[in-house]
Amino acid sequence: MLVTSRSYQEYAAMFDLSELPGSVLDCCAGGSSFTAEAAARGVDAVAVDPAYALPAAELLDTVRRSLPDSAQIVDEHASSFTWSWYGDPARKDDLRIEAADRFLQDVAxxxxxxxxxxxxxxxxEDGRFDLVLCSHLLFTWADQYGRDWHLAALRELIRVSRDEVRIFPLVQQGAGEPVDYLPELLDAVRPVRSEIRKVPYEFQVGADKMLVLKR
Ligand SMILES: C[S@@+](CC[C@H](N)C(=O)[O-])C[C@H]1O[C@@H](n2cnc3c(N)ncnc32)[C@H](O)[C@@H]1O
Structure with missing residues (x-):
């Protein structure tokens, strides 16, 4: 799995964020600069990812290698992507390179x-964060993680949130196929309320919605 580096601007669009609450968790933050930039805005921001157990040099190498590797996925599935939000591949690359640099600087x-x-x-602990964000793990990697893992992961994201969980996107990586057991999962987490909400971001064609879970 790639340890990608999305920027604050990409997070703001993917999760339709305007103002941030007092505390935010980026779960599966990878090499994203969201946490660094949220912290710079005065937010109690925390990033969690298994990759942070790597020695510093290996983490740096993993983050740097993900830049060409994620561009390759886009090349291999070119017709499944739209440049309506980024404008062109160069702007996407610039955002990701800048985000990776910012992340690596902040980790240090x-x-x-x-x-x-x-x-x-x-x-x-339970309810530690006002808002929990999850970008490009659940649903994206449904070829590697199955239905039971997704249900356990949703319950865990809800457990550590005080108010709200937002997850983007709701389709699988590459060709962007939907995950057919999503409605079942939403039933299973009741009484937590769920809403599928359109966002002002699209890269994988048709992946323009996030899942909002409200406690
Ligand atoms: C595609 S990256 C997304 C990174 C970042 N959120 C972004 O949007 O650029 C997926 C991340 O999920 C992390 N990951 C893999 N398995 C995980 C798990 N079980 N729990 C939390 N994170 C996991 C990987 O280490 C990787 O950094």
Missing amino acids: VAPDRYVAGSLPMLPF
């Missing part, structure tokens, strides 16, 4: 913000 100066951990068991 504020390592406490970056916690090694994995779904479906996160090292945080």
Whole structure:
């Protein structure tokens, strides 16, 4: 699986964020600069990812290698992607390179913000974060993680949130196929309320919706 580096701008669009609440968890943050940039805005921001258990040099190498590898997935499935949000491949590459640099810089100066951990068991107490974000793990990698893992992961994201969980996208990587057991999962997490909401971002064709879970 890739340890990608999406920027704050991409997160703001994918999750339709305007203002951030007091505390935010980026779960499966990878090499994203979201946490660094949210912290710079005064938010209690924490990133969690199994990749943070890697030695620093290996993490750096993994993050850097993901840049061409993710571009390759796009090349291999060119007709499944739209450039309506990015404009062109160069702007996407610029955002990702800048985000990776910002992430690597922040890990070095504020390592406490970056916690090694994995779904479906996160090292945080119940209700620790006002908002929990999850970009490109659940549903994206449904070829590697099955239905039961997804249900356990959803329950865990809900457990560590005080108010809301947002997940993007709702389709699988590559060709962007939907995950047919999503409605079943939403039934299973009741009484938590779920909403599928359109967002102002699209890269995989048709992947323009996030899942919002409200406690
Ligand atoms: C495609 S990257 C997404 C990174 C970032 N959220 C972004 O949008 O650029 C997927 C991330 O999920 C992490 N990951 C893999 N399995 C995980 C698990 N069980 N729990 C939490 N994160 C996991 C990987 O290490 C990787 O960094």
